Amino acid sequence: MIKKMMYIIFFSFVSSQIENISVDDIINKMDKNLNAKSRVLKSKMVVHGRRSSRTIESKNWVIGTSKSFTEYLSPAREAGTKMLKLGDRLWTYSPQTDRVIQISGHMLRQSVMGSDMSYNDMMEDRPLQEIYKATITGSETKEGRDQWVITMEAKVIGLPYPKRKTWVDKEYFLPLREELYAKSGKLLKTATLKDIKNIQGRWFPGKFIYKDELKRNSKGTEWIIDNIEFDIKIPTSRFSKALLRK
Amino acid sequence: MLFKIALKNLLGARLRTFLNVFVTCISFFMIIFITGLYDGMRQHAKQVTIDTEIAGGAYWHPLYDPSDPMVFEDSHSTLPPKIKDLVNDNKAVPILVSQAAIYPNGRIMPVIMKGIHPSQNIVSMPTNTLEKNKDINIPVLIGKGMANNTKLNIGDSFTIRWLDSDGTYDADEGTVVHIMDTENFKLDIGHIWIPLKKAQKMLALENEVTYVSYAIGEKKIKNLGSWIHRDVDYLIQDIEAAIEADKPGNQIMFTILLSLAAMGIFNAQVLSIFRRGKEIGTLMALGMTRSKVVGLFTLEGGINAVLASALTLFPFGLIFWWTAEHGVPMPMDYSEMGFMIAKQLMPVYSFSLIATTTVLVFFIVIIVSYLPSRRIARMKPTNALKGKTSI
Numbered sequence: 001m002i003k004k005m006m007y008i009i010f011f012s013f014v015s016s017q018i019e020n021i022s023v024d025d026i027i028n029k030m031d032k033n034l035n036a037k038s039r040v041l042k043s044k045m046v047v048h049g050r051r052s053s054r055t056i057e058s059k060n061w062v063i064g065t066s067k068s069f070t071e072y073l074s075p076a077r078e079a080g081t082k083m084l085k086l087g088d089r090l091w092t093y094s095p096q097t098d099r100v101i102q103i104s105g106h107m108l109r110q111s112v113m114g115s116d117m118s119y120n121d122m123m124e125d126r127p128l129q130e131i132y133k134a135t136i137t138g139s140e141t142k143e144g145r146d147q148w149v150i151t152m153e154a155k156v157i158g159l160p161y162p163k164r165k166t167w168v169d170k171e172y173f174l175p176l177r178e179e180l181y182a183k184s185g186k187l188l189k190t191a192t193l194k195d196i197k198n199i200q201g202r203w204f205p206g207k208f209i210y211k212d213e214l215k216r217n218s219k220g221t222e223w224i225i226d227n228i229e230f231d232i233k234i235p236t237s238r239f240s241k242a243l244l245r246k
Numbered sequence: 247m248l249f250k251i252a253l254k255n256l257l258g259a260r261l262r263t264f265l266n267v268f269v270t271c272i273s274f275f276m277i278i279f280i281t282g283l284y285d286g287m288r289q290h291a292k293q294v295t296i297d298t299e300i301a302g303g304a305y306w307h308p309l310y311d312p313s314d315p316m317v318f319e320d321s322h323s324t325l326p327p328k329i330k331d332l333v334n335d336n337k338a339v340p341i342l343v344s345q346a347a348i349y350p351n352g353r354i355m356p357v358i359m360k361g362i363h364p365s366q367n368i369v370s371m372p373t374n375t376l377e378k379n380k381d382i383n384i385p386v387l388i389g390k391g392m393a394n395n396t397k398l399n400i401g402d403s404f405t406i407r408w409l410d411s412d413g414t415y416d417a418d419e420g421t422v423v424h425i426m427d428t429e430n431f432k433l434d435i436g437h438i439w440i441p442l443k444k445a446q447k448m449l450a451l452e453n454e455v456t457y458v459s460y461a462i463g464e465k466k467i468k469n470l471g472s473w474i475h476r477d478v479d480y481l482i483q484d485i486e487a488a489i490e491a492d493k494p495g496n497q498i499m500f501t502i503l504l505s506l507a508a509m510g511i512f513n514a515q516v517l518s519i520f521r522r523g524k525e526i527g528t529l530m531a532l533g534m535t536r537s538k539v540v541g542l543f544t545l546e547g548g549i550n551a552v553l554a555s556a557l558t559l560f561p562f563g564l565i566f567w568w569t570a571e572h573g574v575p576m577p578m579d580y581s582e583m584g585f586m587i588a589k590q591l592m593p594v595y596s597f598s599l600i601a602t603t604t605v606l607v608f609f610i611v612i613i614v615s616y617l618p619s620r621r622i623a624r625m626k627p628t629n630a631l632k633g634k635t636s637i
Contacts (some may be wrong), residue, residue: 050353103481107316108343109409119313158413183416214405214417 005069023150029173031127032109033202038063040227047115056113065126067239078113082244090119093244100244115221116189116212120160131156132164137151146170172196172203187213190220200230248538252545256553259514263550265571266510270554270611273503275562277603280496282566282593283574285490290429291485298430300481301339302462307327308472310343310456314486315355315358318343319409328467329458337464339366340455342445346408346437348420350396351468352491357438359408361445361455364397368461371433373426375390376441384444389434393425400425405471407439418448429588502606507554507590511547519541526622527630532567547615551608569593 037142038061045056056203057073070083080095090103108119128134132152140147152164153169161182170173174196190213195206201206237243256263310321325333332338342361347354364376376385384406388398398404398420409419418553420438428434446452466475519526527541573590 057570154414160409160413160415161412182407183414184409186405186417187375188415188417212354214349214352214407215354218352 046222270507271557286593316483337462343456361442387439543619551611
C-alpha cells in the first residue's frame with residue numbers, strides 16, 4: 001500500500017512538472033529536436049497538383065540553421081539542380097541554363113519547385129523564441145496524443161507570418177500541426193508532422209505535409225525523409241558557391 | 247512617237263499585257279493594303295494606350311520598371327510637391343503598383359494589383375465603379391480577359407493575398423464590382439484594380455504611389471528631383487517595337503509579290519526581244535537609233551506600271567475606300583493574346599504610303615524592263631532583219 005502511494009506521489013509529481021513546464025522550455029526542446037549541429041538527409045518531395053503528382057528526390061547537407069546545400073537527384077528534369085543557403089542569402093543553379101542565380105526580394109515568395117512551400121518558408125531559420133511571443137493557450141488530446149496548443153504572436157516587424165498556432169506533442173516535444181496566419185487573421189498555410197521516430201536519441205518526423213490553405217481541394221506538398229543522420233562532420237567546402245556548378 | 251508605238255505594241259499583246267498588268271496591280275494592292283492595315287493597327291494601339299493608360303505622359307518613381315515586377319516592392323514613395331499639386335488639381339492620376347496572389351475558385355494566380363483614384367478622369371477607365379459599393383471590403387475592377395481567365399463574374403468574391411511594406415503576409419476577400427471591356431490588354435490580363443486609398447492601407451504605404459499619369463496638354467514639370475518624366479513616345483515604344491518586329495515577315499511577302507510582277511515583266515521583255523527581232527531590225531534600218539529602241543522597250547514596261555496603277559485605282563480603289571470607311575472585321579478578340587488590335591481594324595492609307603509604293607513599283611518595273619532591252623544595243627541591224635536574235 002505504501003509502495004502504491006509512493007508511486008502515485010512520484011507520478012503526479014512528474015506529470016505536474018511536465019504540466020508546469022514553461023512555454024520557452026517547450027519551444028527550446030522543440031528547436032533542439034528539429035535542429036542539430038549538422039545533418040545529412042535524403043528526402044522526397046511529393047507535390048500534389050490538381051490532376052497529377054510529382055515526386056522530387058533530393059539530398060541535403062545542413063549545418064545549424066544558417067548553412068544548407070541541396071542537390072536534386074530526380075526526376076531527370078530537376079536532376080542536377082542545386083540550392084545553396086548561407087545565412088539570409090540563397091542561390092540556385094540550374095544545369096539547363098548553367099547559371100547560378102541569387103534568389104532575393106520578391107523571388108523569395110515564389111514556390112519551390114511548384115510546391116506549397118515558398119523560398120521564404122525555407123529561409124526562415126531564426127529561433128522562434130527570438131521572433132515570437134509564445135503562450136500556451138490550451139491542452140488537447142488528438143489521435144491519442146496529448147498536445148499543448150501554443151499561440152505565437154510576432155514580436156518583431158517584418159515576419160511573413162505574424163501569427164502561428166502550434167500543437168506540440170507532450171512526449172516528443174515536436175509540433176504535430178502548425179497553422180500560419182495572415183495579418184488579418186486568415187489562415188494561410190498549415191504544416192503537419194507525421195511518422196515521428198527516434199533517431200540518434202532525438203524525436204524527428206518522417207513526413208512533413210505543407211498546405212496552402214487558400215487553395216481549394218489542395219492536397220498540399222509532402223516532404224518525406226528517407227534517411228537522416230545527425231551531427232556528422234560536413235566539410236565547409238560543401239557550402240561553397242563553386243560547388244553549385246560541379 | 248515612241249509612246250504611241252509602245253502603247254500600240256502593248257495593246258496588241260492583249261492577254262500577255264493583261265496578265266503582267268494584273269500581277270503588278272495585285273502587288274500594288276497588297277503592299278498598300280497590308281501596310282495600311284499595319285499603320286492603322288499602330289495608330290489604333292497608340293490611341294488606345296493614350297486614352298486608357300498614359301494620357302499626356304507619366305512621372306515614374308525612379309525604381310519603377312513596368313516590365314520587372316521584382317522591383318515593384320521598392321518602387322513607391324510620396325509624390326514630389328509639384329506632381330502632388332497636379333494631382334490635387336485633378337490634372338493627374340496617381341497609381342500604386344504591387345504584386346499579389348489571388349485565389350479565384352480556389353486556384354492560385356499571381357497578379358499585379360494597382361490602386362487608382364476611383365473618381366479620376368485622366369484615363370478612360372471605368373474606375374468610378376470602384377466607389378459605387380461602399381459596403382464592399384475590397385472592391386475590384388477587372389478586365390474582360392482577366393474575367394475569362396479566372397471565371398469571375400460581377401459580384402464574385404475571391405481571396406487576395408499580398409505582402410505589406412514590412413514583408414508580412416496579409417489576405418482578405420475582394421469582390422468584383424465591374425468587368426471592363428478594354429482593348430488595352432496591359433490594363434486587363436493579370437491585373438486587378440482597387441481604390442488607391444484601400445491599396446495604400448493594405449500595403450501600409452500611406453500616401454505613397456508608384457507612378458502618375460497626367461492629362462493631355464499638361465506641360466512637362468521641370469526639377470522633379472529623382473522622379474522620372476516619361477513622354478508618350480517613350481511609353482508606346484513597346485507597341486512600336488512589337489509592330490516593327492512583324493515588319494520583316496511583311497517585307498518578305500512584299501518582295502515575293504514584287505518579284506512575281508517583276509519576273510512577269512522581265513519575261514515578257516525577253517520574249518519580245520526574241521520574237522520581235524525583225525521589228526527591231528526594221529526600226530534600226532529605218533533610222534531609229536539603238537538607244538531609242540531600248541527606250542521603246544523600257545517605255546513599254548513603264549506603261550505596264552501605269553496601267554497597273556490605273557487598275558489598282560479602279561476596282562481595288564473601291565476596296566481601299568470601303569475598308570477605310572468601315573474597317574476590316576477581325577475574326578477574334580486578340581486582346582487576350584496580348585495584342586492591342588481593334589475588333590474592327592481601320593486601315594490608314596496615307597498619301598506618303600501610296601506615293602512611296604507607286605515610286606517603288608515604277609522603279610522596279612522600269613529596271614526589269616530596261617535590263618533585257620540593253621541587249622538590243624549589241625544587235626546588228628542586218629542580223630536583226632534576218633531574225634538572228636541571240637539573247
